[in-house]
Amino acid sequence: MATGLLTDLYQLTMAAGYYEAGKTQERATFELFFRKLPADRNFVVAAGLQQAVDYLLNLRFTSEEISYLRTLPQFAHTSSGFFDMLAGLRFTGDLFAVPEGTPLFPNEPFLTLRAPLVEAQIPETFLLATFGFQSMIATKAARVVKAALGRGVVEFGTRRAHSPEAGVLAGRAAYIGGCEGTSNTETGMRFGVPVFGTCAHSWVMSFTHERDAFEQLQKLLGENTVYLIDTYDSLEGARRAVSLGRPMWGVRLDSGNLVELAPAVRKILDDGGFRDAKIMATGDLNEHKIHELIAARAPIDLFGVGTELATSADAPYLGVVYKIVELEVSGKKRYTLKLSEDKRTLPGSKQVFRYADHDLLARSTECPSCPPGSLPSEALLRPVIIGGRLVEELPTASEARQHAAESISKLPAPCLSLFESKNAWPVEVSAELECLYERVSEGVAR
Amino acid sequence: MATGLLTDLYQLTMAAGYYEAGKTQERATFELFFRKLPADRNFVVAAGLQQAVDYLLNLRFTSEEISYLRTLPQFAHTSSGFFDMLAGLRFTGDLFAVPEGTPLFPNEPFLTLRAPLVEAQIPETFLLATFGFQSMIATKAARVVKAALGRGVVEFGTRRAHSPEAGVLAGRAAYIGGCEGTSNTETGMRFGVPVFGTCAHSWVMSFTHERDAFEQLQKLLGENTVYLIDTYDSLEGARRAVSLGRPMWGVRLDSGNLVELAPAVRKILDDGGFRDAKIMATGDLNEHKIHELIAARAPIDLFGVGTELATSADAPYLGVVYKIVELEVSGKKRYTLKLSEDKRTLPGSKQVFRYADHDLLARSTECPSCPPGSLPSEALLRPVIIGGRLVEELPTASEARQHAAESISKLPAPCLSLFESKNAWPVEVSAELECLYERVSEGVAR
Numbered sequence: 096m097a098t099g100l101l102t103d104l105y106q107l108t109m110a111a112g113y114y115e116a117g118k119t120q121e122r123a124t125f126e127l128f129f130r131k132l133p134a135d136r137n138f139v140v141a142a143g144l145q146q147a148v149d150y151l152l153n154l155r156f157t158s159e160e161i162s163y164l165r166t167l168p169q170f171a172h173t174s175s176g177f178f179d180m181l182a183g184l185r186f187t188g189d190l191f192a193v194p195e196g197t198p199l200f201p202n203e204p205f206l207t208l209r210a211p212l213v214e215a216q217i218p219e220t221f222l223l224a225t226f227g228f229q230s231m232i233a234t235k236a237a238r239v240v241k242a243a244l245g246r247g248v249v250e251f252g253t254r255r256a257h258s259p260e261a262g263v264l265a266g267r268a269a270y271i272g273g274c275e276g277t278s279n280t281e282t283g284m285r286f287g288v289p290v291f292g293t294c295a296h297s298w299v300m301s302f303t304h305e306r307d308a309f310e311q312l313q314k315l316l317g318e319n320t321v322y323l324i325d326t327y328d329s330l331e332g333a334r335r336a337v338s339l340g341r342p343m344w345g346v347r348l349d350s351g352n353l354v355e356l357a358p359a360v361r362k363i364l365d366d367g368g369f370r371d372a373k374i375m376a377t378g379d380l381n382e383h384k385i386h387e388l389i390a391a392r393a394p395i396d397l398f399g400v401g402t403e404l405a406t407s408a409d410a411p412y413l414g415v416v417y418k419i420v421e422l423e424v425s426g427k428k429r430y431t432l433k434l435s436e437d438k439r440t441l442p443g444s445k446q447v448f449r450y451a452d453h454d455l456l457a458r459s460t461e462c463p464s465c466p467p468g469s470l471p472s473e474a475l476l477r478p479v480i481i482g483g484r485l486v487e488e489l490p491t492a493s494e495a496r497q498h499a500a501e502s503i504s505k506l507p508a509p510c511l512s513l514f515e516s517k518n519a520w521p522v523e524v525s526a527e528l529e530c531l532y533e534r535v536s537e538g539v540a541r
Numbered sequence: 542m543a544t545g546l547l548t549d550l551y552q553l554t555m556a557a558g559y560y561e562a563g564k565t566q567e568r569a570t571f572e573l574f575f576r577k578l579p580a581d582r583n584f585v586v587a588a589g590l591q592q593a594v595d596y597l598l599n600l601r602f603t604s605e606e607i608s609y610l611r612t613l614p615q616f617a618h619t620s621s622g623f624f625d626m627l628a629g630l631r632f633t634g635d636l637f638a639v640p641e642g643t644p645l646f647p648n649e650p651f652l653t654l655r656a657p658l659v660e661a662q663i664p665e666t667f668l669l670a671t672f673g674f675q676s677m678i679a680t681k682a683a684r685v686v687k688a689a690l691g692r693g694v695v696e697f698g699t700r701r702a703h704s705p706e707a708g709v710l711a712g713r714a715a716y717i718g719g720c721e722g723t724s725n726t727e728t729g730m731r732f733g734v735p736v737f738g739t740c741a742h743s744w745v746m747s748f749t750h751e752r753d754a755f756e757q758l759q760k761l762l763g764e765n766t767v768y769l770i771d772t773y774d775s776l777e778g779a780r781r782a783v784s785l786g787r788p789m790w791g792v793r794l795d796s797g798n799l800v801e802l803a804p805a806v807r808k809i810l811d812d813g814g815f816r817d818a819k820i821m822a823t824g825d826l827n828e829h830k831i832h833e834l835i836a837a838r839a840p841i842d843l844f845g846v847g848t849e850l851a852t853s854a855d856a857p858y859l860g861v862v863y864k865i866v867e868l869e870v871s872g873k874k875r876y877t878l879k880l881s882e883d884k885r886t887l888p889g890s891k892q893v894f895r896y897a898d899h900d901l902l903a904r905s906t907e908c909p910s911c912p913p914g915s916l917p918s919e920a921l922l923r924p925v926i927i928g929g930r931l932v933e934e935l936p937t938a939s940e941a942r943q944h945a946a947e948s949i950s951k952l953p954a955p956c957l958s959l960f961e962s963k964n965a966w967p968v969e970v971s972a973e974l975e976c977l978y979e980r981v982s983e984g985v986a987r
Contacts, residue, residue, distance in 0.1 A: 100727040101705045103697070105738030107726060112744065112761045123747065150705075163730040169739070172763055212747060219743075220725075223700035224708050251549070254669035255858045257703035257711070259547045259596075262670050264704050279666075280553060281546040284609040292551030293615065297665075297865040298558065300877040301569065301658060311562045315554065317618055327880055402858050411857035412701045412848050419743040431746040434773055 099156035099181070100163070102220040108169050110213040114177040122188075123215040124421035124444050126204040127222055133231070133410035137510040137519045138198040140237050140499050141205050142268045143229035144479070145195065145489050150221050151186045151480060154214075158182065186214050190480035193447070194490060196233075196271055196499030197475060198506060200522045202456060203447045205230070205415070207476055212422075219417045227415040228261070229268035235382075235407040236272025237503060239400050241511055242382035244389055247397045249291045250277040251377060252405025265405040271495045273503075278399075286492045291399075293319070296349075299326040306335055318342040321375060324360070325350045333360045337367030345373030345396070353378075357393040375399060381408070382513055420444060430535045441528060442535045448472040452507070457525035545602035545627070546609070548666040554615050556659040560623040568634075569661040570867035570890050572650040573668055579677070579856035583956040583965045584644040586683050586945050587651050588714045589675035590925070591641065591935050596667050597632045597926060600660075604628065632660050636926035639893070640936060642679075642717055642945030643921060644952060646968045648902060649893045651676070651861070653922055658868075665863045673861040674707070675714035681828075681853040682718025683949060685846050687957055688828035690835055693843045695737045696723040697823060698851025711851040717941045719949075724845075732938045737845075739765070742795075745772040752781055764788040767821060770806070771796045779806045783813030791819030791842070799824075803839040821845060827854070828959055866890060876981045887974060888981040894918040898953070903971035 113119055129139065161178050164170055170177075188210020199205065205226050208215055240248050250269035253262030266277030267286045276289030283290035294312055302308040305327060313320045320343040324332025329351055336346055346364070348356055353376050364372045376388070377399035385398055402408060418440045422429045430442035444459040451470045457463055465471050478486050490498065509516035559565055575585065607624050610616055616623075634656020645651065651672050654661055686694050696715035699708030712723030713732045722735030729736035740758055748754040751773060759766045766789040770778025775797055782792055792810070794802055799822050810818045822834070823845035831844055848854060864886045868875045876888035890905040897916045903909055911917050924932050936944065955962035 100730055101709070102726055103699060103724040103738050104726045104729070104736045105724065105740055108738060108761065109740050109744045112740065112757055113747070115761055116757045118747065121747070123743075125743070160730065164726075167729075167736065168765055169736075169762065171765075172761060216743065219741075220700050220708070221705050224702050224705045227701055228703045228707070253549060254666050254861075254863075255673055256670050257674045257707040257852070257857075259667050259670045260706040261674070261703040262666070263547070278549040278551065280548055280550045280610075283550070283613075284546055284606065290550045290613065290615075292549050292554060294551055294555050294558065295665075296879055297569075297571070297662065298555045300865050300879060301559070301564065301567070301868060303875070311558055315558045315561055315618060316615065319614055319617075402860075406703070406857045408857050411703075411852045411854050414848075415700075417700075419746050422747060429749070433742055433746065 098150055098154050098221070099160050099184075099217070102217055104167075104169065106217045106219055107164065109216050110181075111170060111173045111177045113212045113216070114180060115174065118212055119180070121212045122209060122423040123212045123419050124207060124209045125215050125219070125417050126420050126445065127206045127208075127226055127415060127417045128202055128204050129413055129415045131201050131414065133413060135514050136234055136410065137512060137516050138200060138234070138506065139230050139413060140233035140272050140503070141193050141197045141199050141226070141230050142195050142233040142271045142495070143226040144192050144206075146225045146229070146264070147192075147206070147222050148190070148479060148485065148489060150225070151190060151218060152485065154184065154186050154218065156181045156184060180213070184214065185483060186210065186218070186480075187483040188214050188480070189478070189482065191476045192479045193475040194477065194498055195495035196497070196502060198502050200454060200520055202441065203454065203522065204445055204476060207444055207459070209444070223415050223417055227413040229264055231407045231410065231413040232265045232268035232405065233272035233499065235404055235410070236269040236274050237499065238382045238513060239385065239398075239404055240273035242385040242389070242513060243398055246389070246395065247275040248273070249397065249399045250274045250279075250401075250404055251399040252401035252403075253279045255402040256405040262405060267492055269404055270492055271499055273496065273500060288492055293321040294323055296323065296326050299323060305332065309335055309339055313339060313341045313343065319344050322346045324348065329356050330359055330363065333363040337363055337369055343369065343372055345375060347375040347377060349378045353388055353395065354391045354393050357395050361394040373397060377401065379403070386513065430531060432532070432535055434536065441524070441532050443528065443531050445528065447475040449475055453521040453523060455523050455525055456528060458527050458531065461525055461527055463525065544596055544600050544667070545606050545630075545663070548663055550613075550615065552663045552665055553610065555662050556627075557616060557619045557623045559658045559662070560626060561620065564658055565626070567658045568655060568869040569658045569865050570653060570655045571661050571665070571863050572866050572891065573652045573654075573672055573861060573863045574648055574650050575859055575861045577647050577860065579859060581960050582680055582856065583958060583962050584646060584680070584952065585676050585859060586679035586718050586949070587639050587643045587645050587672070587676050588641050588679040588717045588941070589671040590638050590652075592671045592675070592710070593638075593652070593668050594636070594925060594931065594935060596671070597636060597664060598931065600630065600632045600664065602627045602630060626659070630660065631929060632656065632664070632926075633929040634660050634926070635924070635928065637922045638925045639921040640923070640944055641941035642943070642948060644948050646900060646966055648887065649900065649968065650891055650922060653890055653905070655890070669861050669863055673859040675710055677853045677856065677859040678711045678714035678851065679718035679945065681850055681856070682715040682720050683945065684828045684959060685831060685844070685850055686719035688831040688835070688959060689844055692835070692841065693721040694719070695843065695845045696720045696725075696847075696850055697845040698847035698849075699725045701848040702851040708851060713938055715850055716938055717945055719942065719946060734938055739767040740769055742769065742772050745769060751778065755781055755785055759785060759787045759789065765790050768792045770794065775802050776805055776809065779809040783809055783815055789815065789818055791821060793821040793823060795824040799834055799841065800837045800839050803834075803841050807840040819843060823847065825849070832959065876977060878978070878981055880982065887970070887978050889974065889977050891974065893921040895921055899967040899969060901969050901971055902974060904973050904977065907971055907973055909971065
């Protein structure tokens with residue numbers, strides 16, 4: 096797997112610069128975090144660690160890639176030694192990260208990466224795109240699942256995802272965020288995520304009569320049959336499904352006014368003796384529409400959510416950043432920060448301690464004691480890769496989903512609102528970290 | 542390249558159903574289009590054909606993929622013959638498509654795909670995700686480029702893209718839409734797109750003094766040097782860049798009030814004898830902010846646009862659909878349509894004829910004559926794959942970009958507005974196509 100060029104060019108020009116400046120032995124510590132929550136979110140569900148680890152363990156440059164780089168004007172003055180170094184580059188550093196499925200808040204690191212400067216710089220782009228995207232989708236899924244109040248939600252959005260591969264990863268992230276599964280078959284095979292799907296309108300339209308389409312589908316799927324009843328007329332479709340008198344899982348509605356249609360379809364199913372048959376609803380759904388459907392007591396058992404989930408349409412990006420916080424030259428540590436307007440960073444390697452009702456953002460060297468009477472805290476950042484080697488197998492997507500469900504259930508009600516709850520979960524900064532910030536920002540080299 | 546499972550599961554259950562129902566010899570025609578324009582768009586720039594063609598020509602199922610499918614409950618009643626068929630499946634059909642870079646309007650096909658039912662059904666998910674995403678990004682790029690009024694725009698958004706691979710494709714699509722290039726190195730190598738990038742804040746912060754960082758950068762890049770001047774203080778950064786007295790491309794501003802900073806930086810550069818040095822601006826830009834900066838006469842020469850471009854943040858998806866329009870059984874043709882509320886489709890294979898001031902959506906068998914005095918029309922859908930074989934090499938990304946620029950320049954001014962212009966480009970439906978719709982919708986089998 097060639098992965099070296101999956102990055103912004105400036106990571107590679109900087110790598111060349113570090114090489115030319117004799118800085119390849121310096122060890123840098125970077126942290127990946129977001130500065131503020133996206134609209135209407137009170138937490139973000141961390142996701143993407145598996146792909147980040149796969150990337151770091153496989154990072155390398157092929158000779159074809161290096162030949163391409165040599166053609167670029169940005170490397171006109173770069174010496175051959177740099178390209179030789181790239182050819183042998185492997186990730187030899189350390190990665191600490193929060194487990195996938197962990198709810199995070201502003202300024203809390205998803206990960207701390209410590210490695211020789213070049214190895215720490217090049218992965219920036221891949222790591223940001225991986226954590227930002229999957230975390231955003233897992234977070235959106237958690238919202239949709241919350242709105243569904245115990246009814247199942249399945250992710251159906253690959254067709255509108257930002258490329259087929261984004262669809263595969265969206266299915267994974269949505270599952271971690273709480274969905275029952277996905278329509279994406281590749282997600283199923285690659286990550287062991289349950290897959291869902293029976294038929295589309297084209298199936299119905301490929302038969303001369305809707306009845307033939309239903310009969311053939313039932314032969315194929317038996318008790319797993321989901322009749323798609325809205326191709327021509329939803330109520331007639333429901334009657335036709337019932338009239339076949341064959342085992343079915345239920346029916347799917349993909350258009351029309353679901354508040355009116357769902358009870359009418361329910362009645363047709365019940366009157367026809369199919370009291371156990373279920374109703375699935377799809378078609379431009381999101382957490383707010385699901386909330387309304389449930390408030391209107393629409394008898395829907397399973398929601399399929401596509402476009403808005405697989406693109407996190409109301410908040411299509413998470414403002415993750417990857418910032419250098421420490422630099423070690425010949426064993427001597429220097430703390431770094433950025434003072435640009437509105438884009439300040441806290442210096443030094445950190446740890447997040449989670450208490451029952453708040454987090455403490457502290458220096459990684461701190462060992463904060465619990466306030467009397469409170470439960471002991473949990474340190475969220477854990478070793479994942481040490482010296483370029485994986486410490487232990489990562490949790491599966493299913494385990495990450497379980498972890499997300501448990502972690503989210505411990506958050507207070509205001510955090511779970513579909514709208515912004517100011518300071519729903521306080522993140523305090525430790526006195527030691529504050530002190531370091533003051534000290535470094537005063538003495539920062541200009 | 543194994544690609545079979547990159548699809549929604551229901552495409553595969555339907556394929557199994559077609560097989561079991563003895564419909565594998567039926568040939569279906571599907572069209573891919575969108576029903577309405579996203580907010581504030583008056584056209585969509587078609588992009589993604591290259592990836593769609595690569596997919597169709599390489600579509601296959603590995604034995605590992607087939608073994609996985611056999612484990613799914615949805616295939617419990619499927620006969621072995623289906624899986625044998627999958628193992629040998631290749632795309633043998635025909636693809637007609639509009640060239641990448643072509644502006645399209647609602648209901649106009651990006652492509653017409655005609656193939657045996659199974660081969661036509663399975664690609665749906667991949668095709669939608671590919672055309673929808675890349676077209677959305679190319680369209681966003683065209684907006685940003687339009688706002689920049691001749692100043693260059695570079696795509697810098699991989700870090701916020703929906704996965705690293707989405708970033709690679711966003712860089713390609715943004716280039717087709719009119720950007721000068723991208724920061725994504727892989728996009729550069731894979732598609733021959735110009736790549737941009739010099740250094741980030743971490744470069745500056747990795748040195749004890751900003752001056753050292755600048756000196757080292759200049760040694761590395763020479764006349765291509767872009768000093769990033771806002772890590773600590775933008776104006777001091779500009780003075781420091783000038784004080785080195787070495788050749789540079791210019792400076793980059795990534796934060797602060799650009800309307801105030803850009804002229805102040807320009808003055809420092811000019812006073813220091815660097816009248817040819819350029820100013821690049823980055824940092825949460827979009828078409829509206831660029832429009833304001835230019836209206837305020839901010840002396841900015843090049844814009845780097847990241848997050849909002851690579852995610853098309855204000856319109857993060859395009860509602861593309863893939864609908865069956867014809868079915869041919871033993872040489873007999875049947876036209877299909879869907880009557881669901883608000884989701885109607887026009888039956889039959891189509892062609893788009895582009896005139897000087899409008900389009901005509903017609904049946905593919907029509908040969909409309911030009912109204913007297915008007916320029917002859919152009920037929921947008923052209924053969925790409927016939928009988929599973931590529932007709933000729935597709936245009937490169939650079940050629941598609943050229944085609945987009947020329948095509949967009951021919952659109953009337955209202956089409957180019959950054960806001961909605963009602964009916965800026967009329968799309969008429971031919972009398973023959975209207976007639977077919979009436980005929981089929983009256984006689985549609987229920």
